[in-house]
Amino acid sequence: MFWRLLCKLLRGSGERLAVAILALVSCAMVVSALLNLEFDIERKLTQEFRTLGANLLISPRNGQITSSSPAELMSESEVSAAIQSVKENNVVAAAPFLYIVGSAQNTAAVIAGTNLEALPKLEPAWRIEGQWKPAPAQRTACLVGRNVAQQLKLTVGNALNLTYLRKNRRLNVAGIIDAGGAEDNQVFVGLPEAQYLAGLPGQISFAQLSVSGTTTSISYYAARLASALPAYEVKPIRQITEAEGDLLSRIRLLIVSMIVLISVLTALCVLGTMAALAMERRQDVGLMKALGGSIGQIVTLFMAEVGVLGAAGGFIGAILGWGLSRWMGQRVFGQAISPRWEILPVTTILMVAIALAGALPLRLLGKVKPAIIFREQ
Amino acid sequence: MRTLVQVDDLRKEFGKVRALAGVSFKVDAGEWIAIMGPSGSGKTTLINILGGLDTPTSGQAIVDGVDVARLDESGLSRFRAQKIGFIFQQFHLVPYLTAVENVMLAQYFHSTTDEKEAQVALERVGLSDRIEHLPGALSGGEQQRVAVARALINHPKLILADEPTGNLDEANEETVIQLFRELHNEGHTILMVTHDPAIGNLADRRIEFAHGRLVKVTPSNDASQNAYR
Numbered sequence: 001m002f003w004r005l006l007c008k009l010l011r012g013s014g015e016r017l018a019v020a021i022l023a024l025v026s027c028a029m030v031v032s033a034l035l036n037l038e039f040d041i042e043r044k045l046t047q048e049f050r051t052l053g054a055n056l057l058i059s060p061r062n063g064q065i066t067s068s069s070p071a072e073l074m075s076e077s078e079v080s081a082a083i084q085s086v087k088e089n090n091v092v093a094a095a096p097f098l099y100i101v102g103s104a105q106n107t108a109a110v111i112a113g114t115n116l117e118a119l120p121k122l123e124p125a126w127r128i129e130g131q132w133k134p135a136p137a138q139r140t141a142c143l144v145g146r147n148v149a150q151q152l153k154l155t156v157g158n159a160l161n162l163t164y165l166r167k168n169r170r171l172n173v174a175g176i177i178d179a180g181g182a183e184d185n186q187v188f189v190g191l192p193e194a195q196y197l198a199g200l201p202g203q204i205s206f207a208q209l210s211v212s213g214t215t216t217s218i219s220y221y222a223a224r225l226a227s228a229l230p231a232y233e234v235k236p237i238r239q240i241t242e243a244e245g246d247l248l249s250r251i252r253l254l255i256v257s258m259i260v261l262i263s264v265l266t267a268l269c270v271l272g273t274m275a276a277l278a279m280e281r282r283q284d285v286g287l288m289k290a291l292g293g294s295i296g297q298i299v300t301l302f303m304a305e306v307g308v309l310g311a312a313g314g315f316i317g318a319i320l321g322w323g324l325s326r327w328m329g330q331r332v333f334g335q336a337i338s339p340r341w342e343i344l345p346v347t348t349i350l351m352v353a354i355a356l357a358g359a360l361p362l363r364l365l366g367k368v369k370p371a372i373i374f375r376e377q
Numbered sequence: 378m379r380t381l382v383q384v385d386d387l388r389k390e391f392g393k394v395r396a397l398a399g400v401s402f403k404v405d406a407g408e409w410i411a412i413m414g415p416s417g418s419g420k421t422t423l424i425n426i427l428g429g430l431d432t433p434t435s436g437q438a439i440v441d442g443v444d445v446a447r448l449d450e451s452g453l454s455r456f457r458a459q460k461i462g463f464i465f466q467q468f469h470l471v472p473y474l475t476a477v478e479n480v481m482l483a484q485y486f487h488s489t490t491d492e493k494e495a496q497v498a499l500e501r502v503g504l505s506d507r508i509e510h511l512p513g514a515l516s517g518g519e520q521q522r523v524a525v526a527r528a529l530i531n532h533p534k535l536i537l538a539d540e541p542t543g544n545l546d547e548a549n550e551e552t553v554i555q556l557f558r559e560l561h562n563e564g565h566t567i568l569m570v571t572h573d574p575a576i577g578n579l580a581d582r583r584i585e586f587a588h589g590r591l592v593k594v595t596p597s598n599d600a601s602q603n604a605y606r
Contacts, residue, residue, distance in 0.1 A: 001490040004481075005482070008473050008474055011473065284471055288486065289430075290457060290463050290469070291463070291483045292456075292457040292458020292459070292486040292487055293454065293486040294451060294454040294486075295450065295451075295454070297486065369431070370430045371431035374430070374465065375421075
């Protein structure tokens with residue numbers, strides 16, 4: 001009889017309850033989408049931030065890192081061995097760099113020796129005309145910055161003569177880089193080429209790494225790497241990691257605030273609807289009490305009704321929210337946010353709680369005095 | 378005959394308004410009592426207190442050995458479910474429940490529901506073809522008969538009827554009164570508020586109220602009982 005009564009109650013007040021369920025579905029949809037976003041935001045933001053380039057730097061201790069004067073140098077093999085030994089899945093890319101100021105076609109130019117193969121992952125935001133050369137071809141390929149190419153009238157496939165002190169190399173331009181920064185004035189060659197020109201075999205100026213993760217996890221990885229390289233300095237590039245952590249915290253705060261705000265507004269909407277419903281049901285409650293219904297039985301019945309509304313609203317809204325989160329992910333990050341199943345029960349339970357909180361006026365029906373209700377009539 | 382209802386110096390005040398001013402009487406099991414009097418004389422207040430819908434300001438109202446004035450909220454609920462069958466002037470059926478569900482509602486609050494038994498109760502009041510109808514689809518007389526079936530379904534010790542024919546036309550009034558006669562003949566104890574002297578005459582005794590006081594108790598005789606219609 002309980003379920004029969006419940007169905008009749010739900011059908012009997014359909015129009016008024018439709019307002020409440022609409023509010024609950026809308027709330028659940030937004031909450032579900034925001035929770036999906038919240039669960040995925042770290043991965044998405046990390047991906048976004050990785051396009052900004054390296055966020056970890058290994059440099060000589062107290063060494064001045066400038067592109068023109070490699071004041072102190074590091075051992076390439078030592079650094080490479082340390083990166084290999086401190087295994088970390090979050091390392092997106094790692095590349096050593098050796099900078100020299102030589103000449104290209106008899107014009108002064110900054111020459112950066114590096115692992116050309118790692119550059120696309122290390123600097124995904126750079127645009128290239130031509131192609132990143134695969135490793136086996138590094139010895140004869142180079143990449144030139146946009147300004148260098150413009151100045152020397154170079155196009156992809158041209159030959160480029162590089163000279164440093166008395167040594168020179170003739171390389172093919174594999175691609176022209178548009179980095180939007182100082183790199184547009186540089187020539188990127190394979191590390192062995194730069195080491196040959198500089199006469200510094202096995203030496204590098206510094207190494208850059210792109211590591212995904214939170215500020216804490218990046219700092220932790222940096223600390224592990226530092227202990228493996230006690231002679232060098234390993235430090236996160238603060239502007240990037242801190243901005244990443246800060247933005248993540250702000251977005252999370254925004255998401256939580258919005259969930260709280262929407263939940264409160266929905267509870268108020270349900271409260272208004274239920275207050276009106278409570279007024280309508282005073283006579284029914286008076287009658288139920290006259291028939292021997294206890295406060296517990298009657299309030300349980302109405303609370304169950306509200307609970308069913310909350311569960312239905314939460315379930316429907318959570319599913320709609322998945323669609324909304326996919327759309328939001330597509331719009332904001334350019335790729336859909338994958339739905340997480342655990343959000344379905346979380347949203348449903350949250351909506352039941354909101355509905356029950358909004359059903360406070362129905363609890364007051366327990367205080368209805370049948371004699372007063374009948375007397376009013 | 379066993380005393381089922383005993384009222385001693387019962388008083389009820391609503392602020393400065395005195396609804397009952399020291400009422401005392403007894404009702405034996407199986408008696409049909411008509412409570413009569415002008416509007417505002419305290420009839421409905423008395424019924425409400427005896428049915429556990431209201432509490433007295435002072436005095437005793439003992440029904441089947443239970444002093445209603447001493448019961449708490451939960452005790453009153455159990456008392457109403459187990460000992461009382463209400464029949465109201467306004468019928469008070471739940472509009473979104475069918476006739477049989479309205480009867481089952483009383484079963485639900487009493488103990489467990491039995492749809493078959495509820496159907497039999499409706500058949501008894503002549504509504505076998507109206508079992509699945511909503512109250513809105515029933516006439517006033519039919520609604521009141523559903524209310525009678527609902528009042529009887531838990532086999533209450535005491536039937537309290539407040540103007541049960543007050544909203545009915547003549548034909549329906551006759552049908553409902555006939556039901557009360559049958560109930561009385563079966564040994565049910567009935568306290569019925571009525572304004573109609575003809576209906577009052579059908580009862581074993583008429584208790585008349587004025588200004589919250591019991592002013593007259595009149596036993597009916599066979600002649601007056603047969604005088605109805």
